[in-house]
Amino acid sequence: ETGVTQTPRHLVMGMTNKKSLKCEQHLGHNAMYWYKQSAKKPLELMFVYSLEERVENNSVPSRFSPECPNSSHLFLHLHTLQPEDSALYLCASSQDEGAGANVLTFGAGSRLTVL
């Protein structure tokens, strides 16, 4: 596997369910990100981790809970979501320093539908 891998690619859940999105990067990057992408709207940064420490938390509802157990893995735990949370959730990684610093490599995304 190379690049940034996200699972599952598609997820349908009810408002009372608990599910998790998983992201894995094989690039040796030290920063990982969760973004939300809704149709015709700009990408919204949700969380950033650098060296497993959360460095950005952009006023995201507590029903979204990130977890970064190591620099290669990132999770987004979901519980009691709302229909308006239906969107494409993109994971990305980057290198903090050196050539290509902060250039994001994205995963293909997890398409979430909340019923």
Place this chain on the structure above:
Amino acid sequence: GQNIDQPTEMTATEGAIVQINCTYQTSGFNGLFWYQQHAGEAPTFLSYNVLDGLEEKGRFSSFLSRSKGYSYLLLKELQMKDSASYLCAVREGNYQLIWGAGTKLIIKP
């Protein structure tokens, strides 16, 4: 406030040239990125400008004017595979990127 504007949709002809504009108003500036996103796929990095001027990379070029808060992406010799959305983003801090809503480019034969 923070704002990035780019056209919602553009149409161009195969083999032609198209320029996608991006204007921005942000509280900080540490560079401007362009990404390409094909439908149903991940955004992929195209270019990065931090100084004024033109950066050329094959058929794609990106221009930046910091004093005008303006950038454009120039695509030459358009191919059908260039049909995609093009995202403009300004880096404010170390990790914070402010994104435009994207320009959907439609290429016609």
